[in-house]
Amino acid sequence: MxxxxxxxxxxxxxxxxxxxxxxxxxxxxxxxxxxxxxxxxxxxxxxxxxxxxxxxxxxxxxxxxxxxxxxxxxxCLAEYRQTLDILEQMGVLYPCFCTRSDIARESAAIFSAPHAAPDGSLLYPGRCRSLPAARREELLARGRPHVLRLNMQRALECAGGAESLYYNTPEGRRVQCWPALFGDVVLARRDIPASYHLCVTHDDAKQGITLVTRGEDLRPATDLHCLLQNLMGWPRPHYTFHPLLxxxxxxxxxxxxxxxxxxxxxxxxxxxxxxxxxxxx
Missing domain, CATH: 3.40.50.620 (HUPs)
Incomplete structure (x- = not known):
């Protein structure tokens, strides 16, 4: 059932x-x-x-x-904030002050053309990941707009490595997850206090969801959701994907x-x- x-x-x-x-x-x-x-x-x-x-x-x-x-x-905004606080305490989040045009420009300079994550978003080159702590605090103190990004490499280390990340289908098939393809994904935006990825995994755990049924277009995002579930210690539901109408x-x-x-x-x-x-x- x-x-x-x-x-x-x-x-x-x-x-x-x-x-x-x-x-x-x-x-x-x-x-x-x-x-x-x-x-x-x-x-x-x-x-x-x-x-x-x-x-x-x-x-x-x-x-x-x-x-x-x-x-x-x-x-549930306060609950999402608590989840972000926990991830910050784990050291897997960092503020990113780059604009979309900054990311596109830097990505093009590094890769010859902007690279995309599986969901179509621009793959972040990682400029703010190595920002000196003093500079980061200065920008935060000045109220510089920013998003919160997941440090993918550190998150994978905390989660026990990619080999520990998988989900099961209702038929019992195990599917390996590769969240690193998303790079340092955004978990909180400037205009919205938490991202879809964080909210959906939080709510699936809160509501006791045991099977997520979603469209084929969201299959790649499932890899990232399994990583967040692992980091937070949330139960991992089974997943199945239906064709898009x-x-x-x-x-x-x-x-x-x-x-x-x-x-x-x-x-x-x-x-x-x-x-x-x-x-x-």
Whole structure:
């Protein structure tokens, strides 16, 4: 019996890609398990309470209800800060004062072209990692904007090396993780107090998630999440990955591409069974 979760960001209304993701987790949780809803709403620029409310309304119309109170990440900021404090005490975090253009310019100078991590972000060359302590304290005292980065090499040493990092699939297959491919990843941004990577691993542990069902696009990030779980001593859930739902043009259904919303389908007179079929269930 699995404990799974559906964790949308309330930056728009529910669409078929959401439904497919939600049902993927629910299919493992039923019968006998638990299926939880989490709102990943820590981005103040894009997330809105009305979207969260509408997401829950549309899920309820489909007959999908969380087996526990909905967790809102915006209510967990102090807990994320505590996690960052622990990582700082372990010596695996450092402040980075570089801008995106700084990183692109330095990366191009070192590698001939900017290198990317598995999630598409620029691979950080490491300038601030070796910043003298006095200079670092001076910049912090002056209020210089910065992010907090994970010192990947030190983190791997604290975690016992890459060979200790792996996850299991529901079928029992062990998959080796290679988080070093992400380089010194950002765990807290200037505008958001904690990154997706930190929040999602914290919340999976807090909610007792035993199986994470996620899209294929997030498979690479799982390696980094396993590293954070190891560092924090959090339980490591099993992982499985579902195909991304695509439209007739072959493109992934997403809010940014104006995927047809469940609400629009409801207003057009479709019943929930028709919506489920359109999502592949």
């Amino acid at each position: 699995w404990v799974t979760r559906f964790a949308p960001s309330p930056t728009g209304v529910l669409h078929l890609g959401h439904v497919a993701s939600a049902m993927s987790g629910l299919s493992y949780a039923r019968p006998g398990g638990r299926w939880l809803i989490r709102m990943e709403d820590i981005d103040p620029q894009r997330c809105r309470p009305e979207y969260a409310r509408q997401l829950l309304e549309d899920l309820a119309w489909l007959g999908l209800f969380s087996d526990a109170p909905v967790l809102y990440q915006s209510a 695509c439209g007739a043009d072959g493109r992934r259904l997403s809010k940014r591409d104006n995927a047809r919303s469940v609400r629009a389908m409801r207003e057009a007179g479709m019943c929930k069974e028709e919506v489920m079929r359109a999502a592949g269930f």
